[in-house]
Amino acid sequence: MNQLRKIVIAGNWKMNQTPAQTTQLLNEIKPLVTDACCDIIVCVPYIDLHAALQATEGTNIRVGAENCHWEQRGAFTGEISASMLSSIGVEYVIIGHSERRTYFGETDITVQKRVRAALDEKLKVILCVGEYLEQREQGITEELISMQVKIALGGVSEEKLERIIIAYEPVWAIGTGKTATAEQANAVCALIRHTIAELYNQNLANAMTIQYGGSMNAKNARELLTQPDVDGGLIGGASLKASEFSAIVNAASQV
Ligand code: PGA
Numbered sequence: 001m002n003q004l005r006k007i008v009i010a011g012n013w014k015m016n017q018t019p020a021q022t023t024q025l026l027n028e029i030k031p032l033v034t035d036a037c038c039d040i041i042v043c044v045p046y047i048d049l050h051a052a053l054q055a056t057e058g059t060n061i062r063v064g065a066e067n068c069h070w071e072q073r074g075a076f077t078g079e080i081s082a083s084m085l086s087s088i089g090v091e092y093v094i095i096g097h098s099e100r101r102t103y104f105g106e107t108d109i110t111v112q113k114r115v116r117a118a119l120d121e122k123l124k125v126i127l128c129v130g131e132y133l134e135q136r137e138q139g140i141t142e143e144l145i146s147m148q149v150k151i152a153l154g155g156v157s158e159e160k161l162e163r164i165i166i167a168y169e170p171v172w173a174i175g176t177g178k179t180a181t182a183e184q185a186n187a188v189c190a191l192i193r194h195t196i197a198e199l200y201n202q203n204l205a206n207a208m209t210i211q212y213g214g215s216m217n218a219k220n221a222r223e224l225l226t227q228p229d230v231d232g233g234l235i236g237g238a239s240l241k242a243s244e245f246s247a248i249v250n251a252a253s254q255v
Pocket of ligand 1: 012169173174175176177213214215216234235236237238
């Protein structure tokens with residue numbers, strides 16, 4: 001972490017929680033994070049957005065969706081557009097999560113289209129990148145991650161870049177209980193920052209929030225968050241328990 005940058009802890013609820021459970025979980029989280037010194041976001045299923053917006057009104061918790069389509073409207077059964085999200089007051093959206101890439105045919109190009117559409121609608125984006133274990137073992141992590149970043153940001157202006165957070169999530173660490181070591185996480189977050197400096201400039205790179213994600217929990221959060229290039233976390237499993245999520249938020253507030 002670095003004093004120049006915002007530290008952001010975001011929950012990614014994935015396909016969990018009904019609207020009623022959303023209200024309940026947020027009511028549990030709220031009093032535990034009132035003194036946080038970091039930004040807090042919860043990204044929830046579409047059907048839970050209304051409940052999340054209501055439950056977090058007037059608090060320090062922001063709300064995000066887990067994906068959005070690149071067209072504003074049209075014959076795209078089952079999809080939700082960025083303008084539909086912004087119309088109800090959603091502020092953030094996750095794009096390019098590895099589960100979208102792995103299970104739903106998301107490619108670097110569709111990620112780029114979704115990023116652009118979200119930014120056009122004034123949403124803030126949490127852009128996910130990450131390598132598979134085979135790719136790490138092959139020694140191509142750096143090339144792959146920098147390519148994912150470059151393609152996803154194709155056509156994004158300097159001004160719009162300020163609304164992007166990048167989350168480095170090694171696929172082998174997501175939901176597996178296997179966390180990248182603090183050194184591995186920091187090395188790839190630093191590489192992403194270097195890529196941003198190459199694409200834009202060093203000032204924008206220095207100001208960008210780059211999160212680590214992949215089995216972050218209350219126990220390992222501090223070690224990961226104290227790394228110089230790790231500016232927060234994107235948290236799946238542990239974001240569904242108020243005590244775990246708030247412990248991570250509080251760890252981030254202390255680094
Ligand atoms: P995890 O998920 O914390 O359960 O590993 C992280 C993510 O997928 O964003």
